[in-house]
Amino acid sequence: MPTVAYLGPEKTNTYFAALKRFGRKATYVHASTVEEVFRLVERKKADFGVVAIENSLQGGITHTLDRFIDFDESPVKVYGEVDESIQHFLIFKKGIKPEKIRMVFSHYSALDQCREWIHANFPNASTLPTNSTASAIEELLKRDKSGFGRAAVGRIELARSSGLKAVPIPISQENRTRFLILSLKSAPKGDNSKTSLMFSLKDKPGALYDSLRPFKQYKINLSKIESRPTKRKAWEYVFFVDLEGHESDPQVKKALRALRRTTASLRVLGSYPAEGARGRG
Amino acid sequence: MPTVAYLGPEKTNTYFAALKRFGRKATYVHASTVEEVFRLVERKKADFGVVAIENSLQGGITHTLDRFIDFDESPVKVYGEVDESIQHFLIFKKGIKPEKIRMVFSHYSALDQCREWIHANFPNASTLPTNSTASAIEELLKRDKSGFGRAAVGRIELARSSGLKAVPIPISQENRTRFLILSLKSAPKGDNSKTSLMFSLKDKPGALYDSLRPFKQYKINLSKIESRPTKRKAWEYVFFVDLEGHESDPQVKKALRALRRTTASLRVLGSYPAEGARGRG
Numbered sequence: 001m002p003t004v005a006y007l008g009p010e011k012t013n014t015y016f017a018a019l020k021r022f023g024r025k026a027t028y029v030h031a032s033t034v035e036e037v038f039r040l041v042e043r044k045k046a047d048f049g050v051v052a053i054e055n056s057l058q059g060g061i062t063h064t065l066d067r068f069i070d071f072d073e074s075p076v077k078v079y080g081e082v083d084e085s086i087q088h089f090l091i092f093k094k095g096i097k098p099e100k101i102r103m104v105f106s107h108y109s110a111l112d113q114c115r116e117w118i119h120a121n122f123p124n125a126s127t128l129p130t131n132s133t134a135s136a137i138e139e140l141l142k143r144d145k146s147g148f149g150r151a152a153v154g155r156i157e158l159a160r161s162s163g164l165k166a167v168p169i170p171i172s173q174e175n176r177t178r179f180l181i182l183s184l185k186s187a188p189k190g191d192n193s194k195t196s197l198m199f200s201l202k203d204k205p206g207a208l209y210d211s212l213r214p215f216k217q218y219k220i221n222l223s224k225i226e227s228r229p230t231k232r233k234a235w236e237y238v239f240f241v242d243l244e245g246h247e248s249d250p251q252v253k254k255a256l257r258a259l260r261r262t263t264a265s266l267r268v269l270g271s272y273p274a275e276g277a278r279g280r281g
Numbered sequence: 282m283p284t285v286a287y288l289g290p291e292k293t294n295t296y297f298a299a300l301k302r303f304g305r306k307a308t309y310v311h312a313s314t315v316e317e318v319f320r321l322v323e324r325k326k327a328d329f330g331v332v333a334i335e336n337s338l339q340g341g342i343t344h345t346l347d348r349f350i351d352f353d354e355s356p357v358k359v360y361g362e363v364d365e366s367i368q369h370f371l372i373f374k375k376g377i378k379p380e381k382i383r384m385v386f387s388h389y390s391a392l393d394q395c396r397e398w399i400h401a402n403f404p405n406a407s408t409l410p411t412n413s414t415a416s417a418i419e420e421l422l423k424r425d426k427s428g429f430g431r432a433a434v435g436r437i438e439l440a441r442s443s444g445l446k447a448v449p450i451p452i453s454q455e456n457r458t459r460f461l462i463l464s465l466k467s468a469p470k471g472d473n474s475k476t477s478l479m480f481s482l483k484d485k486p487g488a489l490y491d492s493l494r495p496f497k498q499y500k501i502n503l504s505k506i507e508s509r510p511t512k513r514k515a516w517e518y519v520f521f522v523d524l525e526g527h528e529s530d531p532q533v534k535k536a537l538r539a540l541r542r543t544t545a546s547l548r549v550l551g552s553y554p555a556e557g558a559r560g561r562g
Contacts, residue, residue, distance in 0.1 A: 058510070059343060127412075130410070174514065209490070209496065212493065213490065215490065216490045221487075224508075227506055231337070234337035235504070
């Protein structure tokens with residue numbers, strides 16, 4: 001069974017995405033940063049790594065995108081994806097009256113996703129960021145003499161394992177996170193492939209338009225495009241593109257060859273089986 | 282003199298961007314969220330609002346971009362921009378030995394920007410997120426019996442006004458933040474104009490490519506393109522584009538007319554004087 005590194009601690013959303021894909025028999029290794037997940041895969045301490053890449057409410061996960069940019073010679077490939085629905089719960093100690101809640105702890109992203117609901121239901125509560133949803137629970141379990149009611153936001157599993165109460169937080173929009181499976185190996189080719197790329201533009205007008213022409217020409221659908229700062233120079237961007245098809249497909253091959261000519265740099269991050277619904281570019 | 286709303290508390294980077302633009306004689310109103318800055322302008326409680334839109338290391342400021350998406354009928358216009366260099370300082374109480382520092386507080390973004398330096402210089406220190414750089418200082422000033430050395434990351438002005446020590450944090454890459462000036466008025470037309478747009482794509486292959494054609498056709502340079510989730514449906518995107526030129530320029534007018542036909546929705550956020558260096562799209 002494989003060894004799988006994921007962004008921990010345990011019972012985070014990334015952990016459950018890894019579990020969904022690799023099952024209970026795999027060996028799991030917690031990493032405390034996205035950087036560490038990549039490094040464990042690069043140094044063969046783990047066969048696979050699992051990191052979030054995108055959330056449907058918040059967009060790209062910048063730590064992951066930027067690791068691809070900062071180490072553009074890394075041998076790590078995208079081996080697959082997991083697309084998971086995220087359900088947040090308000091978690092608090094049994095015996096706490098919800099109307100007494102004045103402090104809500106959670107990871108920055110989870111607080112952001114639930115901000116409207118928290119404000120509407122607990123107008124007097126402050127939101128306090130923690131390093132992960134799991135550390136929000138640790139905060140909750142600390143002894144507290146303030147007399148203020150305290151709560152955390154996280155998955156129901158976090159409440160269950162600590163004997164805490166959990167109330168589902170309704171969010172009107174669809175809250176999904178897409179995770180990438182990283183590996184040094186390439187994924188076997190299946191029916192419904194997807195390919196992830198990153199490229200930077202030549203410094204000339206119309207460069208982005210020119211870079212998209214090969215996809216149009218070879219009738220390749222883009223399911224995603226996202227820009228990130230290069231960090232080398234202010235206001236210069238790298239583009240992450242997902243396309244439908246496998247890098248060994250003849251049309252994709254032709255498009256990539258043309259793309260290489262129109263861009264300043266191009267890296268194919270991997271071809272892998274597509275999962276779940278996709279947008280259009 | 283105008284009334285200017287900004288994302289507070291005082292002495293944050295947004296405050297100094299507002300001050301740079303409107304000077305000491307303007308009346309400043311703190312807002313505690315990006316949402317509140319927009320609302321103060323919409324309800325005419327403030328003549329102008331100042332919010333961060335983009336950082337050169339971290340990319341788009343999602344709260345600001347998403348406010349444009351969530352309230353796409355808002356009368357708020359982009360009236361101008363401020364492009365500011367950001368210098369972070371490690372701030373701590375006089376008498377604390379830097380080698381004793383075990384906890385570093387700051388806003389999530391500031392911690393992210395300084396993470397490498399903190400890890401290299403304080404390998405045993407934990408980073409603890411706070412709601413703003415100013416609240417990191419409040420955390421620092423609290424009485425603490427743990428015996429651990431504590432520090433915050435923020436602007437030097439935060440240290441000065443609290444009698445704290447400050448050491449500059451070197452960051453190898455260029456750290457700049459671009460702020461938008463919001464208003465119900467349009468900016469007077471100057472020499473070096475820039476126009477900000479947001480649009481969503483029709484649901485068909487090649488839609489992004491098609492949407493960029495009018496810019497190529499009318500020789501309009503894009504200085505920026507960024508995608509954000511629509512939040513209405515998972516994995517669907519809205520694009521934010523900055524172009525060189527004014528919406529009243531004949532070529533820009535033609536391009537916008539063509540763009541309106543190729544996109545599902547289009548909103549011109551405003552034309553305003555460009556400031557600072559720009560990338561190329």
